[in-house]
Amino acid sequence: MALKELLTDLACKNAAAESAKIRKLHDGQGLYLWVYEDGRKYWRLRYKIHDKEKSISLGVYPVVGLKQARQLARAERVKLASNIDPSIDRQINKQKAKEAAANSFEAVAREWYRKQTHTWVISHSKDVLRRLEVNVFPYIGVYPISTIEAPQLLNMIRIIEHRGSFDLAHRVLGVCGQVFRYGISTGRCKRDPAGDLKGALTPHKKKNQAAVKPEELPELLRAIATYESVGDRQTQLALQLLAFTFVRTNELIGALWEEFDLSNALWIVPSERMKMKNEHVVPLSRQVLEILAELKTIAGNSRYLLPGRNPNKPISNNTLLFALYRLGYKGKMTGHGFRAVASTALNESGLFSPDAIERQLAHSERNEVRGVYNRAEYLPERKRIMIWWSDHLEALAKGAEVIPLFSKSV
Template structure:
């Protein structure tokens, strides 16, 4: 039964809080103290959420229903009322209800659950530092391409070309979100193609000469830092995943019985499988008693609920006397890519699959994560055996090695 003003006024406190329902998600909570709070329940993106609409009688039944209806309209157009409210509170001036800053902060709040915290923080900092001061208070529908270009050129002119391109991508995504939530009609960034200089391609520092790889492996073997970092250093060349994927590896994704590590590749967001060599399994078994009870394979120093620092591997290199111009955490990928092709002669397609790069067949269709999995298992074991030989100072192919370069691909 719907509420009436008479029922709202006459509601008395009881021994515990109780609920008086209205309709369409609106209800009143009567507290032990006699205070009467309006609440609104709704579903968004498959999740149940609740908003507080104020207290009665300051907020009358009529006003509470009006606010409920306003939030229901938001939900119908794809806007999360909770995210919208949080964004509104963050904006110092809300004179412009559809300001770029308001919508951008709302978009950030929606995306927060999809991103790792470091990625979220970088984008938030870029918006606050490079974008909001210039266009944050403007109505999003009034922002012109030339205004966005001026923002981007300020970044470019200080020598931060890659940041300028990332800022352009951020702005574009915010406009797409505004369009999807019916607060903008077009994305002005589409008119800025070619307006910025093209960044020079940067190659991550890597060691690819067999003799130098052997020396690096011997340095890792004798590393005297923490056990966690030492294990991460030992595993890195065996699996050659992206640095963030290694440090954020989770035990739930690793099956030591089947010798497989399954996770979502950070760059492509596609399911990926890393076959684990016998050597990789041994390293993981060694660290399991230390971190196996927690979430991360390589937990941070501040607790098991956080992964190892993104500077841990780089700091270890510096401690071993390896400069940033010589080797990076990403360098293990270039190392594997080069030596698997040039020394072990594996087909490019097999290697690219294992690097979690987008690989398509002759018809342009993307292969799935299990494509050539048996061949990749053979490759990963041969690679581990080859690294063992290099560590011993022997640039020889592993025993029983059978190249796959003659296979049809």
């Protein structure tokens, strides 16, 4: 008689609630198909344990068919035979899954990332997240961070190396190492397997950003002075401003007019736009003030120092680099190269203290207290540095001798 009561695929398909709000079709041994008056159908298993009647859901029909529902019910009865309550077991597994998700590499990495972003400039922050989302999460993101070992990490890195991106492979591994160390400190893993890969990655030669030699600087300055013949005036002035101030390219491109205190000849770059997240002061020379006056006319009502075609946005990151390309300096000079040239010239001049030069280059200060002290102490000297540097570049552009200006006797 019980066999006649078993459901069939056709019976499940055609089942209707008829006049009831819920019609319960029995398949035997506690398995039911609940049919609602709106046509929805659910599998449920009724069981008894510790003298209590209970039930659990086994899925939605027809996503879970009759055969699969019977298999699921059979698995739950195996638990019952071992005195395991399927409902409680399911709750425990859900909690374990929740904990595993919270402790996955991706979850830990995103938590670490959120802790770090306030110390990074926006461009670096985007780079780090992109490296994780493109190169790491698709391969090891779902795994609990505590279960990831060196071979699995190396397989992921090999995928990057196979693209020929050897420098990126080292950078990605470095980011992973920071995530693992954060996981250790927060109790999600015991060790950092990234350290085990030392020597396993394909070596790469770090390339310094191109920069002209000091003796080549006059020719570059004169080339920039002619840029208007092949490009626009704003870009020409921007290149000159980059040479005079030797700030980072991103710091110049994102500059807002509100950052400039022209009456006191100071440009105060806010901390959120600086690589090291410290406010940076750039004293403005006579030459720079003249450039700014012309740029203000070009910018019009834009809040940006160097507005793009859309005045509500600055020029692109590649504008100045491509301008140098047009002048014939592809592979020979970059925006960052002006910093290298300035650092060399200022240090070799013998006129200024290394600490003042480093501060004007906005290099990191390891001692935070000392960093605050230096900002106050070196500003007068940094004003002299910027005036000397602007006069020096102006003289070079006009054809002054290079060797005396770069010697210790200056």
